[in-house]
Amino acid sequence: MNIQTEKIADHQVRVTVSFDPEQFEGYKQRAAKRISRDKKIPGFRPGKAPYDFIRRYFGDEAIETQAIDLLIDEEYPKVLEQADIRPAAPGIIEDIPSKDPLTLILVVPLEPEVILGDYHSIRMEYAPPKVADDDVDKVLEEMRYNYATAETSDQPAKMGDVVLAKVSATIQNPSEGQSAQYLTDSPTQILLDDADGKKEQPYPGFSKALIGVKPGDEKKLSHKFPKTSSTEELQGKTVDYTVTVETVRQLTLPELNDEFAQSLGEFDTIDKLRAEINHQLEHERTDDYNNEFFDQIFNAIIEQSTIAYPPQLLNEEIDAVLDSLKKNLEREGLDLQTYLKTRELEQADFIEKEVKPAAKKRLEQSLVLEEIARNEKVEIEDGIIENTYKETLQILESSPDFKKRGSQEMRRMASRLALNTANKMLNNKILERLKDIVTGEASTTPEETKQAKRSRSAKSASDKSEQDITKSSPTKKSVRKKVSQGATDDNQEL
Amino acid sequence: MTTIYDILRRPLVTEKSNYQVSKLHQYVFEVTGDATRTMVKDAVEKLFEVQVLNVNIINVPAKRTRRARSRRLRVRESGFKKAIVTLAPEDRIPIFEGVE
Numbered sequence: 001m002n003i004q005t006e007k008i009a010d011h012q013v014r015v016t017v018s019f020d021p022e023q024f025e026g027y028k029q030r031a032a033k034r035i036s037r038d039k040k041i042p043g044f045r046p047g048k049a050p051y052d053f054i055r056r057y058f059g060d061e062a063i064e065t066q067a068i069d070l071l072i073d074e075e076y077p078k079v080l081e082q083a084d085i086r087p088a089a090p091g092i093i094e095d096i097p098s099k100d101p102l103t104l105i106l107v108v109p110l111e112p113e114v115i116l117g118d119y120h121s122i123r124m125e126y127a128p129p130k131v132a133d134d135d136v137d138k139v140l141e142e143m144r145y146n147y148a149t150a151e152t153s154d155q156p157a158k159m160g161d162v163v164l165a166k167v168s169a170t171i172q173n174p175s176e177g178q179s180a181q182y183l184t185d186s187p188t189q190i191l192l193d194d195a196d197g198k199k200e201q202p203y204p205g206f207s208k209a210l211i212g213v214k215p216g217d218e219k220k221l222s223h224k225f226p227k228t229s230s231t232e233e234l235q236g237k238t239v240d241y242t243v244t245v246e247t248v249r250q251l252t253l254p255e256l257n258d259e260f261a262q263s264l265g266e267f268d269t270i271d272k273l274r275a276e277i278n279h280q281l282e283h284e285r286t287d288d289y290n291n292e293f294f295d296q297i298f299n300a301i302i303e304q305s306t307i308a309y310p311p312q313l314l315n316e317e318i319d320a321v322l323d324s325l326k327k328n329l330e331r332e333g334l335d336l337q338t339y340l341k342t343r344e345l346e347q348a349d350f351i352e353k354e355v356k357p358a359a360k361k362r363l364e365q366s367l368v369l370e371e372i373a374r375n376e377k378v379e380i381e382d383g384i385i386e387n388t389y390k391e392t393l394q395i396l397e398s399s400p401d402f403k404k405r406g407s408q409e410m411r412r413m414a415s416r417l418a419l420n421t422a423n424k425m426l427n428n429k430i431l432e433r434l435k436d437i438v439t440g441e442a443s444t445t446p447e448e449t450k451q452a453k454r455s456r457s458a459k460s461a462s463d464k465s466e467q468d469i470t471k472s473s474p475t476k477k478s479v480r481k482k483v484s485q486g487a488t489d490d491n492q493e494l
Numbered sequence: 495m496t497t498i499y500d501i502l503r504r505p506l507v508t509e510k511s512n513y514q515v516s517k518l519h520q521y522v523f524e525v526t527g528d529a530t531r532t533m534v535k536d537a538v539e540k541l542f543e544v545q546v547l548n549v550n551i552i553n554v555p556a557k558r559t560r561r562a563r564s565r566r567l568r569v570r571e572s573g574f575k576k577a578i579v580t581l582a583p584e585d586r587i588p589i590f591e592g593v594e
Contacts (some may be wrong), residue, residue: 043511045509
């Protein structure tokens, strides 16, 4: 076996291998056996026809193709080992320049290489947003409106009332092709509210003008919209409104007391409600903040680092992004084609412009994350994966469709879940560690006390994935399992 | 009138005949129904330029098989006459042995 390697662009390597004729001859014999086993030859039982006869019956070409298939299956891992190549994805046979002696030109994508910059020098403030009492008050106020009771009244409308009215609107000097009649007797519910005024529809100050109206009143208003108005058609136009009031309703807002809290169900006192709201707000905001925070860190790290990976990995990532997009769309009852149509995009364009950058970012993040994990010696404890696996299996076993799906599949599902959990835990740990680094809390060198070896199960999982790659023949597509996935990954397996 | 060129219909290449060629130096042909040992011997010697030591002739009976669809019995394979020709040890007939 004679191997020559040559690096080519895109982080791939071109390997030229020539084999001994005797070796290839052996594979040809086996290939003939296999052909005679698969194909019917009259007069012979399957697998019993002699080599020469198969050659005459099927031709040299068929035997050689089969022989090369077999040879790749068995020799490819050895070739990679001898050439010291760690592949990221199955290679492909680019060309077969000669068959005697057999010479193959293979193109193998290399494992991604990440050279981290000095990410220890990155400093960033970590300041999760605090929830002020004001914010809680706002939420409570909204809740009050949601739970308000409305009563029809004959009194003139005042602040806080709801006015049901028919609204007509006419645009002065409409632009060409624009109909002057913007609204015709459209029934509208107007909450007289002096809140920020920004949200007020159709324009700020509209409700103020309606204070004092009674049922049956007709009010004429005129407003010039600014050029910056959010409604495109009305930008810079003067609109005449005619409001015919039908009913005025008084809103009775519930008091913010324990009773109100109890009416919502789970809360005994208003304080508990406040605490819950506070907690939820804080959770939401911290999550948002964390996402942004880590995003920034990653961007900074990626900028510093040199990341090289073959295009195959990016393609896989694009597929993954598309898949999760499809799943999300399916949940909304759409398919990808319809979605693209509503956005008036071609699929190729869409992939190139939107999916690819997202996939690139995800891939780079996950690669950097992996590398940092290795660098910082972040690991999860032994046994956690096994425990999660057992627990999940138990839950799955008690589920009703256990028998239907079969225990084999359940076991596979459980192991996948356990792996996912482990991934998530590992991710969280890495992120924690990163946070410590950028806030300057961590020591600059990774802790020596932690053992260098990764968790046993995680390791075996990664070993397996490597085997998968090397075993599968280069023409087959095998998906590379990632030991740790990016922080933005949504694991929606179940 | 059958000449020696009409006698041999085709060589029989099967697992069994393959065994006979390699182990027993016997070559198997399907021959016309009115062929005799002498005629087969003459034909093989003339056509392949070999020396024939012995000829065995068997009438392979017709086989009745059933069609899978309709259940009617019907004869599907007609019988034929089979000649097993033993050659002198130094001779061989190449068409039985792979590509030529």
